[in-house]
Amino acid sequence: MTLALFDLDNTLICDDSDNLWGEFLVGEGLVDAAEYGEKNEKFYQDYKRGELDIYAYLQFVARGINSIEASKRESIRSKFMEEKIKKVMLPKAAALLDEHRKQGHTIMVITATSSYITQPIVNALGIELLLAPELEQKGDYFTGGVVSTPTFQQGKVERLETWLAQNNESISGAYFYSDSHNDLPLLKVVDNPVAVDPDEKLEKYCEKNNIPVISLR
Numbered sequence: 001m002t003l004a005l006f007d008l009d010n011t012l013i014c015d016d017s018d019n020l021w022g023e024f025l026v027g028e029g030l031v032d033a034a035e036y037g038e039k040n041e042k043f044y045q046d047y048k049r050g051e052l053d054i055y056a057y058l059q060f061v062a063r064g065i066n067s068i069e070a071s072k073r074e075s076i077r078s079k080f081m082e083e084k085i086k087k088v089m090l091p092k093a094a095a096l097l098d099e100h101r102k103q104g105h106t107i108m109v110i111t112a113t114s115s116y117i118t119q120p121i122v123n124a125l126g127i128e129l130l131l132a133p134e135l136e137q138k139g140d141y142f143t144g145g146v147v148s149t150p151t152f153q154q155g156k157v158e159r160l161e162t163w164l165a166q167n168n169e170s171i172s173g174a175y176f177y178s179d180s181h182n183d184l185p186l187l188k189v190v191d192n193p194v195a196v197d198p199d200e201k202l203e204k205y206c207e208k209n210n211i212p213v214i215s216l217r
Helices: 017-027 033-049 054-066 070-088 091-102 115-124 154-166 181-187 200-209
Strands: 003-006 106-110 129-131 134-138 141-147 175-178 192-196
Touching: 003 091, 017 033, 017 054, 017 070, 017 115, 033 054, 054 115, 054 134, 054 141, 070 115, 091 106, 106 154, 115 129, 115 134, 129 154, 154 181, 175 181, 181 200, 192 200
Parallel strands: 003 106, 003 175, 106 129, 175 192
Antiparallel strands: 134 141
């Protein structure tokens, strides 16, 4: 098995689904616009600086989901996909995924955005394998806890290693595509790292280390 690993936000789509979800909840009037919107933006800026407290952020995400009446969550998530995600899907990303499929590679998305938000997006991309933070749930209530290590920074490496061991597979020959310096821990351990429309820190790292840079936009 040759793995083709992909970050999701600002890699396979041209925006951040986590941030878009928060903005969507504000726009739908499901959360307090001022307070929730401000915290949503602060978390996004923390992420871009590489300073995100992933556990605090996942608690914030759980709070947002809990603000939606349980019976309406699926329809709200479908509306989010229709109104926010479809417009940020990238034809070049779809073509790149098809190239890997033609080569017989096993495609996986590995993202720091919760599976609650990303599973429908990954499904829409035709990808079966997803490693993402799994929010703890008791009945219809999201506790704010997370099941296993969040797939953020070094956590992406740890969760992938666990998956490889469970499936008796190897990282040998793997590709990993990402836009973010937060993903350097995983980019450094794959044989074929590729930066996609990288942020400034990642772009500088790629220049120094002769890592290929592509654009899907």
